[in-house]
Amino acid sequence: xxxxxxxxxxxxxxxxxxxxxxxxxxxxxxxxxxxxxxxxxxxxxxxxxxxxxxxxxxxxxxxxxxxxxxxxxxxxxxxxxxxxxxxxxxxxxxxxxxxxx
Amino acid sequence: xxxxxxxxxxxxxxxxxxxxxxxxxxxxxxxxxxxxxxxxxxxxxxxxxxxxxxxxxxxxxxxxxxxxxxxxxxxxxxxxxxxxxxxxxxxxxxxxxxxxxxxxxxxxxxxxxxxxxxxxxxxxxxxxxxxxxxxxxxxxxxxxxxxxxxxxxxxxxxxxxxxxxxxxxxxxxxxxxxxxxxxxxxxxxxxxxxxxxxxxxxxxxxxxxxxxxxxxxxxxxxxxxxxxxxxxxxxxxxxxxxxxxxxxxxxxxxxxxxxxxxxxxxxxxxxxxxxxxxxxxxxxxxxxxxxxxxxxxxxxxxxxxxxxxxxxxxxxxxxxxxxxxxxxxxxxxxxxxxxxxxxxxxxxxxxxxxxxxxxxxxxxxxxxxxxxxxxxxxxxxxxxxxxxxxxxxxxxxxxxxxxxxxxxxxxxxxxxxxxxxxxxxxxxxxxxxxxxxxxxxxxxxxxxxxxxxxxxxxxxxxxxxxxxxxxxxxxxxxxxxxxxxxxxxxxxxxxx
Numbered sequence: 001x002x003x004x005x006x007x008x009x010x011x012x013x014x015x016x017x018x019x020x021x022x023x024x025x026x027x028x029x030x031x032x033x034x035x036x037x038x039x040x041x042x043x044x045x046x047x048x049x050x051x052x053x054x055x056x057x058x059x060x061x062x063x064x065x066x067x068x069x070x071x072x073x074x075x076x077x078x079x080x081x082x083x084x085x086x087x088x089x090x091x092x093x094x095x096x097x098x099x100x101x
Numbered sequence: 102x103x104x105x106x107x108x109x110x111x112x113x114x115x116x117x118x119x120x121x122x123x124x125x126x127x128x129x130x131x132x133x134x135x136x137x138x139x140x141x142x143x144x145x146x147x148x149x150x151x152x153x154x155x156x157x158x159x160x161x162x163x164x165x166x167x168x169x170x171x172x173x174x175x176x177x178x179x180x181x182x183x184x185x186x187x188x189x190x191x192x193x194x195x196x197x198x199x200x201x202x203x204x205x206x207x208x209x210x211x212x213x214x215x216x217x218x219x220x221x222x223x224x225x226x227x228x229x230x231x232x233x234x235x236x237x238x239x240x241x242x243x244x245x246x247x248x249x250x251x252x253x254x255x256x257x258x259x260x261x262x263x264x265x266x267x268x269x270x271x272x273x274x275x276x277x278x279x280x281x282x283x284x285x286x287x288x289x290x291x292x293x294x295x296x297x298x299x300x301x302x303x304x305x306x307x308x309x310x311x312x313x314x315x316x317x318x319x320x321x322x323x324x325x326x327x328x329x330x331x332x333x334x335x336x337x338x339x340x341x342x343x344x345x346x347x348x349x350x351x352x353x354x355x356x357x358x359x360x361x362x363x364x365x366x367x368x369x370x371x372x373x374x375x376x377x378x379x380x381x382x383x384x385x386x387x388x389x390x391x392x393x394x395x396x397x398x399x400x401x402x403x404x405x406x407x408x409x410x411x412x413x414x415x416x417x418x419x420x421x422x423x424x425x426x427x428x429x430x431x432x433x434x435x436x437x438x439x440x441x442x443x444x445x446x447x448x449x450x451x452x453x454x455x456x457x458x459x460x461x462x463x464x465x466x467x468x469x470x471x472x473x474x475x476x477x478x479x480x481x482x483x484x485x486x487x488x489x490x491x492x493x494x495x496x497x498x499x500x501x502x503x504x505x506x507x508x509x510x511x512x513x514x515x516x517x518x519x520x521x522x523x524x525x526x527x528x529x530x531x532x533x534x535x536x537x538x539x540x541x542x543x544x545x546x547x548x549x550x551x552x553x554x555x556x557x558x559x560x561x562x563x564x565x566x567x568x569x570x571x572x573x574x575x576x577x578x579x580x581x582x583x584x585x586x587x588x589x590x591x592x593x594x595x596x597x
């Protein structure tokens with residue numbers, strides 16, 4: 001198994017674990033963490049993708065995508081944490097009721 | 102001369118930042134001014150497209166893949182126009198609607214509506230003109246975040262819960278989409294929306310990417326059974342926001358789905374996948390309509406109606422999946438019908454949510470039992486509701502009729518008659534819940550506190566949108582010719 005294949009497989013595994021968590025874990029913060037695990041999975045894959053061919057220099061495009069993705073994920077997480085705090089303040093609860101995420 | 106293209110995105114963003122900086126009393130004025138300017142810019146873009154054809158610009162001259170490419174064709178243009186027309190009316194409406202929002206959190210809601218809404222408008226414009234897959238991810242995320250911001254404006258328990266659920270679903274959806282983008286880049290080394298289709302073969306990686314991206318976008322479009330987040334979010338938000346979300350935001354992710362289907366994955370899609378998507382559409386129509394029939398609250402009924410109406414958009418996929426060039430007539434017809442449905446549903450649904458807002462302003466509740474006697478006391482509002490209902494039901498000569506007619510014709514034309522019952526039953530069920538909604542309005546009013554008067558301007562905005570949803574049925578031919586500029590619904594290699 002090559003190095004980049006190992007990275008890619010790990011990335012996809014993390015992505016799947018995260019996807020499961022977003023849908024099936026009740027606690028809001030844990031769901032948010034699960035979303036971040038999904039994101040890390042995608043980022044790992046993007047790191048691996050940069051070594052696409054025999055060229056020893058990595059392809060810069062996936063790295064640019066990955067950096068942008070991290071910025072987006074951080075902003076979204078901050079926003080969601082803010083919402084979750086406010087929700088807890090108003091309702092005193094940590095889970096969303098009803099079906100689905 | 103194509104430097105106007107980035108302005109479609111920059112102008113609303115600049116307005117949003119300005120609104121955030123001034124807050125207070127100035128925000129609505131800046132908001133309305135920006136809306137007018139953006140709508141004027143879209144009008145100019147339309148003129149430019151019709152005189153000089155489709156354009157493509159490299160912003161800042163960097164060029165793909167590290168720079169940002171923007172492109173406009175007929176399909177982009179029709180979405181830009183839809184957003185501009187509905188956005189402008191909603192801006193005018195919101196300007197007066199939030200007048201009564203005074204004190205504490207309500208002050209914040211009144212002020213923060215504008216930055217979030219302009220951000221959303223800019224992000225949607227960016228989405229409709231993006232020419233690369235990764236840029237689409239970024240703006241899709243922006244659309245989601247600003248839409249959630251709009252939902253939670255009033256900060257009550259209900260909206261916060263609904264907003265969080267919406268946010269988590271939207272984030273999971275865009276992560277699925279991004280995973281698909283990463284896989285495609287790994288396999289083909291390009292992100293160009295319009296060039297990558299020629300490189301893609303039907304292999305394992307492409308199929309995985311297709312499944313991931315379609316699933317992610319279905320979550321964001323709220324297609325049954327991934328619709329669970331939509332009714333609470335759309336029903337608990339304030340009326341102008343509900344109108345924006347139901348009319349425009351769900352269509353943004355559907356637009357990406359259309360682009361992927363025709364430009365990126367035509368070599369990978371199979372009839373099996375197409376039929377599966379069609380089946381989801383049929384499920385959406387039945388489930389959404391039956392849920393709508395069970396509601397007691399007006400806005401929940403309208404929200405479930407959105408779930409049902411989104412189902413009609415899915416029949417495009419079984420008709421066009423794996424299509425060879427010979428039957429391109431049906432491809433064109435079903436695509437036109439689908440775009441027509443996107444437009445007429447957006448106009449009708451925006452109008453009907455704004456009507457619900459007027460009712461809430463007047464009665465202070467959205468329980469349908471409180472609507473008794475509404476036809477006598479607010480005739481203009483009830484008339485708007487009825488007009489929008491006609492378009493949703495698909496009665497001639499409305500836009501909804503043309504849309505459903507074209508879709509039905511194409512479905513039968515390719516011999517997939519089994520979708521036709523869904524279309525017919527869907528129309529009957531729509532008529533059912535729309536009559537249920539309108540019935541109390543014509544009953545004898547209960548004695549008790551009357552209705553508060555509502556500003557006439559709000560009723561006019563609502564009526565204008567309802568009349569447009571009928572009107573596009575009359576001028577459908579012109580609009581649908583506009584969509585075909587640049588031939589967005591061709592299958593590369595199909596040769597037509």
